[in-house]
Amino acid sequence: MAALSEARRLVVKIGSALLVDKQTGAFRGDWLHSIAEDIARIKARGTDVILVSSGSIALGRGILKLPPVALPLEQSQAAAAVGQIRLAREWEDALAPHGVVTGQVLVTLEDSADRRRYLNQRATMETLLGFGVVPIVNENDTIATDEIRYGDNDRLAAQVAVTVGADQLILLSDVDGFYSANPAQDPTAHRYEVIDEITPGIEAMAGDAGSGLSKGGMKTKLLAAKTATAAGCAMAITEGSVLHPLSALETGANATWFTSRLDPHAARKRWIASMKPCGAVIVDDGAAKALGEGRSLLPVGVTSAVGEFGRGDPVALLDARGVTLGHGLTRYTSDEARLITGRHSWEMEEALGYPGRAVLIHRDDMAL
Template identity: 50%
Template sequence: MAIDRLSDLRQAQRLVIKVGSALLVDRGEPRAKWLATLAADIAEMRQTGEVIVVSSGAIALGATKLGFAKGGRGSLADAQAAASVGQVELARLWSDALGTHNITAAQMLVTLGDLEDRRRYLNASATLARLLEAGAVPVVNENDSVATEEIRFGDNDRLAARVAQAAGADAVMLLSDVDGLYDRDPRETGAALVGTVDGITPEIMAMASSASSSGLGSGGMLAKLQAAKIAERAGIALAIINGTHLSPITRALDDETGTLFLPQADASRRKAWLGGRLAPSGVLSVDAGCMAALANGASLLAAGVTAVEGEFGRGDLVAIHGPLGERLGQGLVEYTSVECTAIIGLREAQQADRLGYTPRAAVVHRDHMVHV
């Protein structure tokens, strides 16, 4: 089905709904009345399709239980401990709220690595599919009790988009503390809500404002736009709506108030996964000629590489940057970082002498590359 307006989300066969900490928790306590109305919204959406919830809130809830200052974010150790305690409370909240509507909630904790590694990604996909088939609502959260600052999503907006990819969802709904994306800081006079976005451009990215971040969670408008880029590559619609009201989904869809990012070209599932990965192991910089060739669908050859950063092995994810440091794309590299450094700028005929073996067809093959 085509999703061209917010109200079309009612017909989504599989929908991911992301709920942030600031909406679910107020001063360390759950917003029980608000959650009850959201659960009713979810029950209504399940009349026409399946629903997955991506929910923050474990750290905030656990910090209250443990008496930690700064909402449990005073240190990494505090956050991990608070998350361990808070996940129990978070699971109970969702189980009780959805149970009122005879819906079974299933807790699913994931790490960045679970969705970055192809095999673990497919395992997560299979688990989500089986839970939905069994009639449950998976409640997904990043496993903050083991995540570190270096190896984590950092926000549940992008996690929601990645979960939507893994689940083969039609749409993602991000509940925010503003009505959607504004063309400038929403606190400015004359700021206008952008109702529909047909492809994220640099101009759209420039509209992101820190004003939409409450400080309790880790997201903001920039994270939501990054999530939308992940979703649109996979042919998934994404909506930002105001979640601060009671019955937030019903209100937004009835009033057509929010921002809908239309799905773009539906990439293969492998390329969608590759484009959504968030943690490159290194960077390959290229010259202007190579940048033009890549734009025309060519593979990345050693002759066009000008610099190598980071340490990586064959098959690792690397980012590809242009002459001015602009991000061009990312892909799976065919050489180690040491080998890449050895053949910088060399044509195929020169590479064998440097490597000691017949070179591969490309440094990054076009079939294992996505553009941004």
């Protein structure tokens, strides 16, 4: 079973019902400050933390005095626009006293479906984490429609965990784990401590959402677990409404852990290696040696680009003799790659006509 204290990169999903009181619509400031203390303590031991936080629509609903019923799309988007500002400010105010800097990242389903946007999102998140920032991620409800939305933040949290290569995902819920039946309705229901495989029998036990504020239920949590564990990320469902919920989980609070036998880094490399290349880049001997040492591919080490490919497409990496070194996801199109071949970083803007990224293929987007 995974232990929270062992996490190197942690994603925590926080639902609307934890942040906003269902009855009054008031913000739960005491709870927010307690989890902020948890986050600061976890970061202090060297763990990267990413928060996937709901709450913008619930907060905006209260500010705009909208009724507690299903809202038309345009009212939901307006509530999100108003609430998102408040949500970001509350997180910033809660974490700043602990010396933690926050950043806001708003996404839609298209940001994961489109490989170019996916890589841009990944690069931004990696840069934020490199600066020690805690990204606050939420779906961009002000523009998302049913066709381009995740629909619930359990699914979003799992995708974020995959995107950033997290090794643990915590879903803070209104229940303390996954049960064989709804414990509120069936007194014989038992909680699973650990689930190593999500079988059809496990799936049949899942129910739907029970909160008026949240959209997720056990079905969406199981889907999240499938996504996360397939990418090497363990996932836990635990009671989130208590003060200091992450500390409680560390000290033995009830939870269900979904385990993964894979390492997230290895799982990503396997995914990249399985892709069919759209083209190839040929590198010189110096770049080939650098790649073998785990470095990123810089344009200065590229001698030519073969074929036609777009940003985010998989390409083969070939040495000067045509031997395949591996595959990678390129951050430039084939036309752009040809313009910057052999150039140093300070020459790229002149060649492209606009500022570009320093690397052609980042080491995290490469499988050798």
